Amino acid sequence: MVEIIPKPAAELPVWQKIIFYFSILFLLASFLIFFLLNSFHQKATLELQGLEETLAQEKTQEEDSLEKEVFGYQKKIEDFSKLSKSHLYPSKFFDFFQSLCLPQVWFSKVLLNLKDFTLSISGETESFSILGQQILIFQQEEENIKKADLSEVSIGKEGKVNFILNLSLNPEILK
Numbered sequence: 001m002v003e004i005i006p007k008p009a010a011e012l013p014v015w016q017k018i019i020f021y022f023s024i025l026f027l028l029a030s031f032l033i034f035f036l037l038n039s040f041h042q043k044a045t046l047e048l049q050g051l052e053e054t055l056a057q058e059k060t061q062e063e064d065s066l067e068k069e070v071f072g073y074q075k076k077i078e079d080f081s082k083l084s085k086s087h088l089y090p091s092k093f094f095d096f097f098q099s100l101c102l103p104q105v106w107f108s109k110v111l112l113n114l115k116d117f118t119l120s121i122s123g124e125t126e127s128f129s130i131l132g133q134q135i136l137i138f139q140q141e142e143e144n145i146k147k148a149d150l151s152e153v154s155i156g157k158e159g160k161v162n163f164i165l166n167l168s169l170n171p172e173i174l175k
Contacts (some may be wrong), residue, residue, distance in 0.1 A: 088174040100137050104130045119167040124160045144170045
């Protein structure tokens with residue numbers, strides 16, 4: 001049977017219309033994002049090539065001389081740092097030495113040898129017992145005085161005891 005009267009076309013459900021329009025919108029957004037990302041990629045590639053060309057260029061004479069100058073200063077700073085670390089301060093010894101000396105002992109001559117870290121001191125005191133106490137104080141300071149030797153003892157004018165004392169020092173006292 002053939003119908004002569006045309007019927008209106010059946011309408012699509014709403015969910016199919018939404019999916020159809022969403023698909024078209026998604027397709028257009030995909031194309032737009034593709035072209036945007038492609039242009040960003042091309043710009044980044046060109047910038048990278050420019051940077052690689054800059055790096056590939058040879059250094060100018062001015063840059064080379066500046067680099068040598070900077071390395072020269074760096075070496076001088078390192079050398080000075082080494083010297084500063086190994087520098088000895090003999091003045092530090094006197095504060096240390098003064099703290100160990102008895103008030104009854106008078107020193108007339110002090111010879112400090114920085115090569116061997118030895119000290120030779122001449123002096124005088126009232127009695128042998130005070131000299132013995134002073135030597136004992138030096139011997140008890142084992143961290144800083146390695147060895148204390150009495151090399152010469154004599155009785156001087158007015159009955160005072162003259163002596164020469166040799167000390168072997170720890171180099172850390174002078175740093």
